[in-house]
Amino acid sequence: MDWLYSLCMPGTGGGGGETATRRHPLAAAGGLIDSAPPGVGTVYDAFLYRLRVEPDKETMGRRRVLRVVDEARGDGRVWSRFELGDYEWTTYREAAQTTRALGAGLAELVAGGAPRVAIHAPTSREWTLCMLACYSQAMQVVTAYDTLGDDGLAHAVAEAGASLLLVKADQLPAVARIAPRIRAVRAVVYYQDHYGMPPAACAALDAVRGQFAHVMAMDDVEALGRARPRDVRVARREDTALVMYTSGTTGAPRGALIAHGGLLAICGAIHALVPAYIDYAHDRVLSYLPLSHVLAFFVETYCIYSGIKIGYGAPRTLTEANMVPGCPGDIRALRPAVMLGVPQVWNTIRATILRQVDQRPWAVRQLFHAAVELKTWLVRRGLPTGLLDCVVFKKTRAATGGRLKIAITGGAQINPHVQKLVAAAVCPMIHGYGLTEASGLVAVQIPGDTTLGNVGPPVPSVEMKLVDVPEAGYFARDGRGEVCVRGPSVFQGYLGDDPQAREAVTEDGWLRTGDIGEWTPRGQLAIIDRRKNLVKLVSGEYVALEALESAYSSSKYVTNICVVADAHMARPCAIVNMDPAAVAHWAAEARLCAADDVADSRPFREMVYGDLLAVARQCRLQRQQILADIRIDPDLWTPENGMLTAASKLRRAAIHKRNAKRLQEIAAVV
Structure with a gap:
């Protein structure tokens, strides 16, 4: 053992049913990171920082729909195939002009109302521009998954007391249905993306207009803001940035209050770890996971701050499966360097690879699986793998654009065998661990870490310890227990008087995650159980x-x-x-x-x-x-x-x- 991924802090642990407190070596030496350099502490300040440094750099890209071809299936269903154009990019200067005008327009609509705007839309450039527009006027963003049903949407908007609801046009029928339950909403703003205005949305628009004081298209709100400009008003780092609703596995979603400073502490921690692995001038990230999920949100915030280009995609158009012949999916069109995914995404990719391999002759199948083992062995010893990549894994790498160099998995545990195969056949995969209540990230593997079955050390913005769970037989003396986290990225609590919020954070600031962890001999964290499961x-x-x-x-x-x-x-x-x-x-x-x-x-x-x-x-x-x-x-x-x-x-x-x-x-x- 030549070095440790995390270090025990002197004077901690050694009794009382908890392990010693551990920190990343950078945080052990210099203290916990609480902002992004040079002292950037809010999301809009992060955008303004990059605007000052590189105003004409491209930042957000999207593809336009050129045509949709409907195919009738034998079972009577209709299957749609898409033809999309190349990525079109917006610069920081252009994004600044849009967000300032849109922010001023939104402020006009909610004048005198609650400073909360609920966004109920899929991941897109419009989602991000709306988020930045809110932050240009110190408004809080309430996230609501676009897949929430009527009850979940009504619950989130009403409980948060949002005064404005921003939706994609095809969500207007849902807004019409829940209108009587969201009386605090004064204005509804909608946008049509490149898919256009669905017939159902056109039909719902008149009903929505009859139930709210203002119902406007996003372009019209931007025009209003250009006609009535306002000075940019940026929040403080301790102010709430997000009321982020959990996805609700067992009951109604809960709104976690996340501060600007918490998100930028995460960005600072990432920036302390990854610069050696990123080409900030050319690398691109594919954004398709829900921005209402904290994983996608904090990664996008870091991209905006650091200058990594964000290309937006959609689950239906990621690959060629739903495209017209000859039109590449989003992955091959963007050719990203970094791609996020939850375990289900990587499980599907692995199953697809194995399905294709199983169709080949016996000798080819044996060669493929032997190559996975050989490449894993070579990578762990720092030896070159170029021949295997060019001969055995050429097709699997090309399917993801050929430039992918980091795959990031989070949101839940991933099977080590899945991680191993993706790392060999596609690109290195790193496993991260986080939760909404900690602004998204508390531990992550460093690119180049080839070990499996762990989520890496604590990031430099938090410290961590494990606490006894005696009823399940997990004890700190064995290096096992409930994961507890403390630091500037821990959330401010749940919206309302939620007794679970009081139970989640101890009086001395430790967030009890509910996950059962184990320290590896080199100071990495392995998640081995979930207390409630x-x-x-x-x-x-x-x-x-x-x-x-x-x-x-x-x-x-x-x-x-x-x-x-x-x-x-x-x-x-x-x-x-x-x-x-x-x-x-x-x-x-x-x-x-x-x-x-x-x-x-x-x-x-x-x-x-x-x-x-x-x-x-x-x-x-x-x-x-x-x-x-x-x-x-x-x-x-x-x-x-x-x-x-x-x-x-x-x-x-x-x-x-x-x-x-x-x-x-x-x-x-x-």
Whole structure:
């Protein structure tokens, strides 16, 4: 062991049921970072800083829709394919002119009202320009996932007391439906992106106009601000920047209050770690994850501050799957250097790669898997891998544009086997760990760290310790316990008098995350459990649902998986989810009849179950962690059908309800 990723602070730990407090070596020597250099402490100041340094640098890019081709499918559904143009870019100078005018217009509409603006729209250049416009007038932004249903949207807007609601045009029908429940809203602003104004939005527009004082297009608000300009008014670093609503896995979403200073402390921490790995003049980041999620938001804030170009994409147009022939998806069109993804995204990419590999001859399959192992071995020893990249992994690297050099995963645990394959076949992958209540990031692997199964050391803006969880058998004396975080990026609490807020942060400032962690010998953090997802079996032993889902997700058959366990069971079971195309593919591979009910057939289920047992052996799971039985749900879980949150986390109750009959079948045989 030649060096440590984090250091123990003198005079901490050693008793009382907690480990020593650990910090990143930079923070151990120089103190916790609380801003981005040179002392930038708010989001709009970060934008102004880059504007002063590089006013004509391109910052935000988008693609226009040239045409949409509808295809009729055999089942009666219509499938749309898109032809998009090249990326068109906005400079910092142009963005400044837009955001100042738009901010002045928004201020006119909410004059005398609450300084909160709710944004209910998908990730886009318009979302970011609206956010910056709010910050140019010291307004707070309330985030509301564009996949929230009517109840979730009404709850967020009403509880936050937002006086203005900004939406994409196709959300206007939802605004019309919830209008009686959001009486504090004085103005609704909508924008049409390059997809145009849907017929349903046109129909809803008149209804919306009859229920709010002002209903205006975003372009008209910008024109209003140009006619009535205002001086820029920037908040203080301690002021609230975001009322960021969690995605609500078990109940109504809660609004976390995040300060400008917390976000810029994260930016400062990132800037202390990554400059050696980034070409700020040329590198691009693909933005497609929801900006209502803290992971995407803080990364975008850092890009705006540092000058990394942001190219916007959409889940439907990332690849060529939904494009007209010859038109590249967003990844290949942008050719990003950095790409974010939640584990579900990387699981899908890995499954796609393996599906393609399995179609090749036996010798080619063996060569591919041997090359993954060899490249992993070479990278860990600092040896060149150019030959493997050019010969074996050329196609997989080209599929992501050929310039990708860092893949970032966050939002939940990722299976080490998924991380290993993506790192070999595509580009190095680093695992980060964060939560909304800590402004997004508390630990991250450093580019070049090839170890698996950990999320790296604490970032330089926080310090961290582990605290006993005796009921689950986790003790600080063993280097295990609940992860607790303290620093300038910890949130200000939840909106309203939420008793959970009082429980979340201790009197001396420690945020209790609810995650169970373990220190590696070199001072990295590994997330091994989630406190609320620990379930005691009939034997008295505990199993961690999320940890098992992460392990089993390395099966090539799994698009998503929900592990189920309770106090009456000796071993857990699971609902395995895959889309109909994957079911048909694997059924054809196994030479099973690809009928509509093949997913419920015993032969197909046994094939998938056998692979899951192989995964359990590979991961060295204990007996009580091995699945007793499974059932397969062949309809893909998505945020739109309510099975996943907007952050792609499982909604367990909804999945259980949907699969109640399948779970009853399991209960009868387990």
